[in-house]
Amino acid sequence: xxxxxxxxxxxxxxxxxxxxxxxxxxxxxxxxxxxxxxxxxxxxxxxxxxxxxxxxxxxxxxxxxxxxxxxxxxxxxxxxxxxxxxxxxxxxxxxxxxxxxxxxxxxxxxxxxxxxxxxxxxxxxxxxxxxxxxxxxxxxxxxxxxxxxxxxxxxxxxxxxxxxxxxxxxxxxxxxxxxxxxxxxxxxxxx
Numbered sequence: 001x002x003x004x005x006x007x008x009x010x011x012x013x014x015x016x017x018x019x020x021x022x023x024x025x026x027x028x029x030x031x032x033x034x035x036x037x038x039x040x041x042x043x044x045x046x047x048x049x050x051x052x053x054x055x056x057x058x059x060x061x062x063x064x065x066x067x068x069x070x071x072x073x074x075x076x077x078x079x080x081x082x083x084x085x086x087x088x089x090x091x092x093x094x095x096x097x098x099x100x101x102x103x104x105x106x107x108x109x110x111x112x113x114x115x116x117x118x119x120x121x122x123x124x125x126x127x128x129x130x131x132x133x134x135x136x137x138x139x140x141x142x143x144x145x146x147x148x149x150x151x152x153x154x155x156x157x158x159x160x161x162x163x164x165x166x167x168x169x170x171x172x173x174x175x176x177x178x179x180x181x182x183x184x185x186x187x188x189x190x191x
Contacts, residue, residue, distance in 0.1 A: 015105050015112050018122060025121065030072040030082050031148060041081050041088035043067070047153075049098040049118050061119075068119040071096055073149035097152035099144055102161055108169055113162075113178040115144055117152045126179025131162075135187035142185070159185075 044052050051058045051067065058064050071090065072082050079092045101116035113125040123129045125144055134141045142154040142162070154162075166174040166185050175184040 015103070015114050015124060018114055019124060022121065022123070027069050027147070028083075030070055033082050033084050033087075035082065035085055035087050037080075038086040038088055041090045043081070044091040045079075045093065045096045047094040049100075051119075065119050068096070071150060079150075094141070095143060095151040095153040097146055097150065099152045099154040099158055102154075102158045104161075104165065109177050109180070111165075111177045113176065115152070115154070115158070117144075117146055120146055120150075120152070124179050125176075125183065127181050130181070131176070131178070131183040133159075133185055133187045140187045 042054050043058075046052065051064045058067075067081060070081050070083055072080050073096075074080060079090050079096060081088045081090050097120050098118045099115040100118050102113060104111060104113045106112055113131075114122055115125060116122045123144065123146065125131050129145050131142065131144050134143060140159070142159045143151045144154065146152050162176050162185060163174070165176050169176070171177075171182070173184045173186045175182055175186070177183075
């Protein structure tokens, strides 16, 4: 079955075109589905972005993308796969998504930063998709809100690109502007 929402990549387009493409996307209304908990999916989303089932890597990207559309973060911080009929627990090592590519247009307050998210299209960092940096035992973890409490951890090279922008623009505290909002790159304590 062909995907109804093929993945949007950042390469080769403007951020206006990206915003227009994203505005036409829809996802299942997982926030409205509240079936009884049915058990454990026996799936894990690993820190490196791999999804596994019973220890075996799920190799079909289209299947992982489909599962990612029915992923929800619960109020207690746990993650579930949810449909109108069932809700299954899924383990998440760090964050369910990774930001794997970045593009930027403008400077200072007029800058817009877009991130390509594995298995979840792309987004423009801003008030709806805020950027945070969490201090973890493994070091700073730069993250962006994708949707409904689900976050993407930025690949280390993207964090370094953001740091270069922050240093070049000499903001105090160090940070970046995107889509009309300022985001500090100073780590906050983990919750």
